[in-house]
Amino acid sequence: MTVTAVTHLNFRGDARAALGFYREVFGGELSLFTYRDMDAVEDPAEAEQLVWGQVDAENGFRVMAYDVPSSRLWSRGEDPFFVSLRGDSADEITALWKRLADGATVAVPLAPSPWAPLYGMLTDRFGVTWVVDIAAARP
Incomplete structure (x- = not known):
């Protein structure tokens, strides 16, 4: 059995841009699923934001991210990780x-x-x- 820990980043509207940037840095495959794709739209203004995304590179780099919907409390915080x-x-x-x-x-x-x-x-x-x-x- 293998266990892998993957960093999951939470954003408010920046997940797509962040994952695109990390793909530019590390290479790899970019997977993106919007709230619309998942039929989980709460606010039409957030339909194209990410409910889940990932960069997965051959060199072993992997990171996931999503856009926290406005219906949930969220703060970037100070050095949370x-x-x-x-x-x-x-x-x-x-x-x-x-x-x-x-x-x-x-x-x-x-x-x-x-x-x-x-x-x-x-x-x-x-x-x-x-x-x-x-x-x-x-x-």
């Missing part, structure tokens, strides 16, 4: 960092750290905080 992106190739991690950094606020520039050959933290243009590093062997 980080998405941790780990790899073993400095070239690959650096390339992904550069793409994620487009329109982002960098909290910690990508650089060597005491615990990893490369580490950085940024909040992307959709308000999602990413911690990016190269997995290092523990002594």
